[in-house]
Amino acid sequence: MQQTEWNRLGVGAGQQSTHNAGLLNCMESHRFAIRFGIKAAIALGLAAGFWMVGAGEWSAGPPAIEAARTRMMGHAPKLGCTKCHKAQAESWLKSAHGNAMENLKPGKKTEEKQKADLDPKKDYSADPDCLGCHTTGYKEGGYVAGNSVKEQNFANVGCETCHGAGGDYQEVKKRYPNDDWAREEIVSAGMKYGDKEICEKCHNKDSPFNAELDPKYAFDYKGMLKKGTHKHTKLDKHAPRKDSEWLYKED
Ligand code: HEC
Ligand code: HEC
Numbered sequence: 001m002q003q004t005e006w007n008r009l010g011v012g013a014g015q016q017s018t019h020n021a022g023l024l025n026c027m028e029s030h031r032f033a034i035r036f037g038i039k040a041a042i043a044l045g046l047a048a049g050f051w052m053v054g055a056g057e058w059s060a061g062p063p064a065i066e067a068a069r070t071r072m073m074g075h076a077p078k079l080g081c082t083k084c085h086k087a088q089a090e091s092w093l094k095s096a097h098g099n100a101m102e103n104l105k106p107g108k109k110t111e112e113k114q115k116a117d118l119d120p121k122k123d124y125s126a127d128p129d130c131l132g133c134h135t136t137g138y139k140e141g142g143y144v145a146g147n148s149v150k151e152q153n154f155a156n157v158g159c160e161t162c163h164g165a166g167g168d169y170q171e172v173k174k175r176y177p178n179d180d181w182a183r184e185e186i187v188s189a190g191m192k193y194g195d196k197e198i199c200e201k202c203h204n205k206d207s208p209f210n211a212e213l214d215p216k217y218a219f220d221y222k223g224m225l226k227k228g229t230h231k232h233t234k235l236d237k238h239a240p241r242k243d244s245e246w247l248y249k250e251d
């Protein structure tokens with residue numbers, strides 16, 4: 001969906017957020033979600049109307065709405081994933097992933113940077129060579145340097161890097177007021193669980209800090225899983241996943 005159409009939806013529904021993730025991020029409770037759903041449906045109808053008037057034809061159907069189904073949601077506090085998953089969010093905020101942009105700044109990790117032939121005085125915070133692994137969804141609908149809304153939502157290595165773009169699976173969750181959706185349904189809507197292949201998109205030899213530079217950067221999936229994601233809580237409505245390292249432990 002075009003940016004302008006999302007803006008129209010956000011504004012039309014009377015929400016504070018006018019960015020492209022506004023529709024989902026504003027879902028405060030299920031009761032609200034239902035009311036909002038009606039408003040959104042009206043706004044969608046309007047947006048589709050605008051689209052059709054704008055395009056000057058009725059035949060092709062709105063491709064913009066189809067495109068929206070793979071959108072990212074963002075992890076900005078009070079808006080995205082972090083709003084409903086506080087335990088995970090609070091620990092993530094303190095983790096290396098939750099602060100992955102800090103080390104791109106000048107004066108940070110000077111010795112390490114020198115060893116990797118990087119300039120410790122240089123500011124790498126907007127460097128396209130670094131952002132792909134130090135932000136969320138760079139060039140995939142997430143982080144955009146210089147766009148303050150996208151920066152707020154997608155800075156650092158956030159939830160959706162490991163769990164997949166949230167727009168679609170949040171749509172599924174919204175349809176179940178008692179949260180009793182089937183796991184297969186959210187998985188087919190894009191939910192992921194930090195599999196090894198996901199980690200290795202960044203923890204690989206293209207990183208300036210790789211096992212060749214220093215064996216301490218070698219990526220050991222199981223060890224790193226325990227060290228590096230976030231605090232895990234017991235799910236109320238769903239059994240642990242059988243086919244994975246379920247990381248929740250009783251206190
Ligand atoms: C291919 C992905 C990738 C790219 C590209 C990348 N990084 Fe990283 N970076 C990582 C990963 C993964 C780590 C964590 C390594 C570890 O601790 O095992 C990391 C860690 C770091 C660290 C901390 C090192 C330490 O010892 O604590 C700094 C500083 C850093 N990166 C800077 C940069 C800069 C500057 C750029 C751009 C020139 C960049 N990175 C590009 C993936 C990447
Ligand atoms: C989008 C890129 C990206 C993905 C995907 C990613 N990481 Fe990272 N990871 C990083 C970066 C960048 C750092 C270093 C941040 C820093 O210190 O500046 C890091 C740091 C870490 C650290 C801390 C390093 C240490 O030695 O303390 C752990 C642990 C870790 N990652 C585990 C994982 C695991 C497990 C996965 C998959 C489930 C994963 N990461 C997926 C980019 C990524």
Ligand code: HEC
Nearest residue numbers: 081085088089092158159162193194229232233244245246
């Ligand atoms: C570096 C990868 C990574 C990042 C980033 C990440 N997660 Fe996770 N998350 C995981 C893994 C791995 C699991 C365990 C999955 C399993 O065993 O099936 C998990 C599990 C979960 C669960 C299930 C319950 C639990 O606590 O285990 C929730 C909810 C969750 N994450 C939410 C979040 C939220 C919200 C964020 C952002 C604040 C986030 N995650 C960021 C990797 C990640």
Ligand code: HEC
Nearest residue numbers: 027073080081083084159160163166179183235236237238
């Ligand atoms: C409106 C609240 C809400 C938002 C926003 C939300 N979630 Fe959830 N999520 C839930 C609930 C409720 C559950 C089910 C918890 C249970 O079973 O007890 C859940 C479950 C999960 C699980 C476990 C799935 C499984 O198979 O067991 C993960 C992982 C997760 N969410 C990640 C995310 C991520 C990432 C985002 C942002 C893109 C997000 N959530 C946004 C409410 C939310």
